[in-house]
Amino acid sequence: MEEKLMRAVQYSRYGGGPSGLEHVEVPIPTPNKDEILVKVEAASLNPFDWKVQKGILWPLFPSKFPQIPGNDVAGEVIKVGPGVKKFKAGDKVVAMITPGIGGGLAEYAVSKESLTVARPPEVSAAHGAPLPVxxxxxxxxxxxxxxxxxxxxxxxxxxxxxxxxxxxxxxxxxxxxxxxxxxxxxxxxxxxxxxxxxxxxxxxxxxxxxxxxxxxxxxxxxxxxxxxxxxxxxxxxxxxxxxxxxxxxxxxxxxxxxxxxxxxxxxxxxxxMLLKPKGENLDFLVNLVREGKLKTIIDSKYPLSKAEDAWTKSIEGHATGKIIVEP
Structure with missing residues (x-):
């Protein structure tokens, strides 16, 4: 059976900045035990992403090449792996992808159930995606x-x-x-x-x-x-x-x-301070957004096809709020 492919952005070596990003088609990942496959509706960039590409966090990150960057996503559950109890196909979620593994700048991404939370209708994908990191x-x-x-x-x-x-x-x-x-x-x-x-x-x-x-x-x-x-x-x-x-x-x-x-x-x-992500804290933040007690300021939005422009904007360091990439 022919393997299903997705569009993604990756890099294959340290350095290169925006010009080091490659637009590729790769197999849609399969969720393993306690993992969830999410159709990405919005991903958020963080300085962590381009610092990893630059080699600042060597030898810890990335865990492998080629690397699909991005740790913040919001979207819809497509499939769940064995052992997942809280989610089912069709659920809207916000998720943090394990740092170093990455995968957010793609049409689909895999997240752990423990770092995935429900996204209520009041919270758009673009306003929920930046919350994890x-x-x-x-x-x-x-x-x-x-x-x-x-x-x-x-x-x-x-x-x-x-x-x-x-x-x-x-x-x-x-x-x-x-x-x-x-x-x-x-x-x-x-x-x-x-x-x-x-x-x-x-x-x-x-x-x-x-x-x-x-x-x-x-x-x-x-x-x-x-x-x-x-x-x-x-x-x-x-x-x-x-x-x-x-x-x-x-x-x-x-x-x-x-x-x-x-x-x-x-x-x-x-x-x-090193971030120790917790699912219950992410759920708390999503609910603050739902209640209108916490706002996400969006600096700019880019399609996945223009990921290099989003990368450049993040490196420049003058974004007001968050930079969003939408497949």
Whole structure:
């Protein structure tokens, strides 16, 4: 019997950027035990995707070549593997594909049942697809690393969110404001009103002197900084932190390990954060979107045939919210 094929985008070596992506036809994957085959309606790009291609995460990722990138998808269940109990063909879902395995930039993708959640009619594929990586990273940073209770209880915290108009940042602002917090945010001048509309109490243009120095307009010291960028030295953070303040670095790199260790010895800390995805947290985020308590800002949408353009946009690093690819 002839094998059914699907359109996909892949790369076969490290490097190459957008021009290293190849449009191919490959066999539709088969779901194994506890896995689900999803017809992709929307996929979301993350910096993780092009960093893997660049070789920044070698030798951990990718697990193999050729690599179909993409870890965030929303779509419809086509088939379930042995042992799957929660889903059946026809169900609408949001899913995170195991990092390193990938497969999101394709017409079909396989996800694990444990990292797949139901998508209600109120949540479109484009607005649900970005939640697995960016949404879960923001959720973990705000709740676990920053210790914010999203029911509004707990001690008041002053929080700074850097790059607040980006993929993780725009979710982090909204989630932090569900808690007992005062949120200061940094972004570019063109996005200041958007970030204010998400609930930020104070917004700094990162290109101004106060923005570059991370100084709160109201003179607050930060209990927590959610650091969604790169290139800011500790000497800029330190004077803005409260006595036991900490900086949560959501994109840690191996070369910074000595800095983390050094800071752990002081009251003011620099703490690396690695995403530990949980299905129950993804389900929580999807329901916040359904209830209108969490918004996905979509920067742009591209068809799969123009995946290179989406890749370029992500590498440039100035997207407002999330970049979506639709097969």
């Amino acid at each position: 960016a949404g879960l990273t923001a959720h973990q940073a705000v709740t676990e690393s920053a210790g914010v209770n999203l029911d509004g209880s707990g001690k008041h915290k002053n929080i700074l969110i850097i790059a607040a108009s980006g993929g993780v940042g725009h979710y982090a602002v909204q989630l932090a404001k569900l808690g007992n917090t005062h949120v200061t945010a940094t972004c570019g001048a063109r996005n200041m009103e958007i970030v204010k509309s998400l609930g930020a109490d104070e917004v700094l243009d990162y290109k101004t002197p106060d923005g570059a120095a991370l100084r709160s307009p109201s003179g607050r010291k930060y209990d927590v900084v959610i650091y969604c960028a790169a290139g800011i030295p500790w000497s800029t953070f330190e004077p803005n932190l409260s006595e036991n303040g900490k900086v949560i670095d959501i994109t840690p790199v191996p070369t910074a390990l000595f800095g983390y260790a050094l800071r752990m010895l002081s009251k003011k800390k620099l703490v690396p």
